Amino acid sequence: MKKLFSLSLCIGLLAFAACESNVNKQGAGADTTATSGDTSTAAKDTEHTSQNSVDWAGTYKGVIPCADCPGIETTVVLNDDLTFKYTGVYQERDSKIEDAGKFMWHDNGSVVHLMGKEVNMKLKVGENQLFSLDQDGKPIDGPLKDHYILKKEL
Known part of the structure; x- marks a missing residue:
């Protein structure tokens, strides 16, 4: 048992x-x-990235700070065919940079990289604006950071 x-x-x-x-x-x-x-x-x-969710194509303008002049009147045109046109006019100087070429998308579609003969720059794409990035591709920080923004012409 x-x-x-x-x-x-x-x-x-x-x-x-x-x-x-x-x-x-x-x-x-x-x-x-x-x-x-x-x-x-x-x-x-x-x-959902800037590349596929933001109306990024268009003309962007702003005055970017300059070390030896009052500013650089900057115009960037981004086209749907992944081409760009860049114009930079140095205020109070007889100097102007114009360039055109192709751009590439980086950082999962949030950053455009303009690569021309004179211009090699990265811009973070936001709603109706472009934010300039430093040489390392990082957002510009400091007291003048708001001056490194290009606004889209609507």
């Missing part, structure tokens, strides 16, 4: 352990499903 009771107890414990293990696996599966659902949402969010 004692052996039968011990055998029944062992079978019961094994059955309980198997059920417990099964519940843990289902719980883990449910968590994985929720996580993978979140991942797909995150993937969808990264699909």
